[in-house]
Amino acid sequence: MIALELAGVSKRYGLRRALERVNLALPAGTAVGLLGPNGAGKTTALRLLLGFTRPTLGSVRLRGRDPYDPRSREGLGYLPERLRLPARMSLNAFLHLHGALAGLEGRALERAVEAVIERTGLRERTHELLGSLSKGLAQRAGFAQALLGEPEILFLDEPGSGLDPLGVRDARDWIQAARGEGRTLLISSHVLTEVEKVCDHIIILHEGRVVVSGALDALLLAGESLEDAFVRIVRGNQGAAAPVAGTTE
Amino acid sequence: MTPARTLGLLAVDAVRDGLRNRVGIFALLVALCVGLFADRCTSFDAGSIVLNGREFDVGDGGRFVGPFVFATCALLLTLIAGFVASDALARPLSEGTAPLWLARPVGRASYALSRLAGALGLSLAAGAAVLLVVTLLLHLRLGLDPRPALVGVVVFAIDAWVVAALAMTLALFLPRVVALALVVLMLQTVVLTNVLHAVANVGGSILDGIERWGPPLGTALLYALAPWFSPGASAAEWVDVGLRLLAWGAGSTALLALAFRRLDLPS
Numbered sequence: 001m002i003a004l005e006l007a008g009v010s011k012r013y014g015l016r017r018a019l020e021r022v023n024l025a026l027p028a029g030t031a032v033g034l035l036g037p038n039g040a041g042k043t044t045a046l047r048l049l050l051g052f053t054r055p056t057l058g059s060v061r062l063r064g065r066d067p068y069d070p071r072s073r074e075g076l077g078y079l080p081e082r083l084r085l086p087a088r089m090s091l092n093a094f095l096h097l098h099g100a101l102a103g104l105e106g107r108a109l110e111r112a113v114e115a116v117i118e119r120t121g122l123r124e125r126t127h128e129l130l131g132s133l134s135k136g137l138a139q140r141a142g143f144a145q146a147l148l149g150e151p152e153i154l155f156l157d158e159p160g161s162g163l164d165p166l167g168v169r170d171a172r173d174w175i176q177a178a179r180g181e182g183r184t185l186l187i188s189s190h191v192l193t194e195v196e197k198v199c200d201h202i203i204i205l206h207e208g209r210v211v212v213s214g215a216l217d218a219l220l221l222a223g224e225s226l227e228d229a230f231v232r233i234v235r236g237n238q239g240a241a242a243p244v245a246g247t248t249e
Numbered sequence: 250m251t252p253a254r255t256l257g258l259l260a261v262d263a264v265r266d267g268l269r270n271r272v273g274i275f276a277l278l279v280a281l282c283v284g285l286f287a288d289r290c291t292s293f294d295a296g297s298i299v300l301n302g303r304e305f306d307v308g309d310g311g312r313f314v315g316p317f318v319f320a321t322c323a324l325l326l327t328l329i330a331g332f333v334a335s336d337a338l339a340r341p342l343s344e345g346t347a348p349l350w351l352a353r354p355v356g357r358a359s360y361a362l363s364r365l366a367g368a369l370g371l372s373l374a375a376g377a378a379v380l381l382v383v384t385l386l387l388h389l390r391l392g393l394d395p396r397p398a399l400v401g402v403v404v405f406a407i408d409a410w411v412v413a414a415l416a417m418t419l420a421l422f423l424p425r426v427v428a429l430a431l432v433v434l435m436l437q438t439v440v441l442t443n444v445l446h447a448v449a450n451v452g453g454s455i456l457d458g459i460e461r462w463g464p465p466l467g468t469a470l471l472y473a474l475a476p477w478f479s480p481g482a483s484a485a486e487w488v489d490v491g492l493r494l495l496a497w498g499a500g501s502t503a504l505l506a507l508a509f510r511r512l513d514l515p516s
Contacts, residue, residue, distance in 0.1 A: 047514070050348075050351075050352050051351075052348060052351070052513065052514035052515070053513040053514065054513075068357070068510075070252075070255075070354040070355055070356040070359070071354060072354075073352060073353060073354045073355075074354045076352065076353075076354075078349070078352035080345075080348060080349065080352075082345060083349075084344055084345030084346050084349070085346065085349075086266070086341075086344075086346045088266075088269035088270065089265075089266075089269070093265075097258065097262055098349075098353065100258050101250070101255065101258060101259075101350065101353040101354070101355055102353060102354070103250045103354070145349070155352075
């Protein structure tokens with residue numbers, strides 16, 4: 001089953017080209033790293049998949065539906081890069097509302113909220129206002145809402161942002177647990193060492209085009225790290241932005 | 250989950266958000282000031298005023314003071330509804346908290362309408378409470394029949410709905426100060442046109458257009474309060490104005506939902 005799909009998608013903001021004829025189809029259950037230099041189009045791709053904006057050309061499908069259809073986002077967890085939490089809301093109220101909007105009710109909602117609070121180590125913070133949390137704790141709260149209700153698909157945009165080393169380790173554990181449970185993961189990050197640890201499929205965007213889409217193992221040359229491969233591919237495509245030979249688009 | 254449940258959950262949160270927010274507190278304080286204004290305007294003792302050589306009993310003035318005080322309060326409270334609404338959707342967008350909710354199975358229309366419902370819940374509750382107090386003051390101090398004022402409260406609610414939906418839509422595309430200024434200008438123009446038309450039958454092509462097709466915010470209030478100072482509007486006039494006001498409410502709400510659906514959200 002295809003979890004998400006971009007077919008011939010172009011997106012322009014005025015004269016600026018953000019994405020150009022992007023084709024992607026990700027099967028359910030894959031853990032995908034969405035990489036690219038700044039301005040490559042990663043955030044635009046996520047915004048299209050979430051229905052935050054419409055493509056200029058082409059079609060986008062999330063769980064087989066138009067992302068503007070709210071039903072496409074049932075079973076979706078999302079952690080944005082620039083996480084902005086409602087400052088005057090308590091963590092407890094925030095998680096309960098997210099859980100309710102995710103379709104949870106009654107005891108199932110209580111259990112789900114308890115589970116993510118426990119998992120993300122926020123037990124002592126449940127009654128604190130979100131605006132009073134440090135950046136690292138706010139990121140944990142963001143993870144907690146994204147993981148609520150065990151979503152089938154997780155979109156994580158710079159998941160390690162603001163986390164201390166312990167938090168980074170915890171985040172990796174949560175992501176790996178989700179991967180072990182067969183969830184579809186789409187992770188956009190510049191921390192390639194982390195991506196290498198949790199993803200089995202890599203997409204590299206450059207100048208609005210997909211230059212690499214394939215299995216992580218097939219992408220790496222002998223003894224090469226993901227960071228080395230990324231630099232090789234992006235520098236090799238500087239100004240060209242054509243798919244690298246031997247990879248699939 | 251049904252859209253109605255989504256809307257209900259988010260509307261309750263929008264009311265709470267308004268109360269947690271300084272805008273909501275400010276609006277409640279202004280509503281209180283409006284109530285105090287009504288108290289001051291109706292606190293006069295028995296006596297007489299000599300105007301152009303004619304003596305008027307102050308007590309008789311109630312039938313003119315009453316509609317003026319009530320209508321002024323209702324229009325100020327309608328503006329407060331516009332003020333609260335202009336913040337209710339634009340702020341979560343500018344602060345960046347809205348996308349997190351919209352990444353849930355929440356439709357754009359559900360989100361926008363829930364914010365409108367939340368903003369209106371707050372301003373209508375405060376507005377209705379103030380207007381009921383004003384009604385009581387007018388009844389106890391000036392001996393006015395409370396029934397026209399109760400109809401006036403209903404008209405205020407619909408006026409506030411129209412103004413709030415328009416203010417919320419404008420604030421999606423314009424800075425809030427500009428959106429509010431436009432709302433104030435619109436309300437002022439429409440109400441003045443309505444009053445001029447009703448009192449002096451003053452017209453002109455633009456004014457006639459506003460009177461015929463614009464939201465009858467002032468006319469509906471005049472009709473509601475008319476029994477205090479004139480025979481009142483006929484049933485046919487009420488139907489025309491009532492339907493036009495409701496059409497403006499529905500139209501401005503649909504416009505809000507459509508505008509928000511077409512809006513690009515930040516990530």
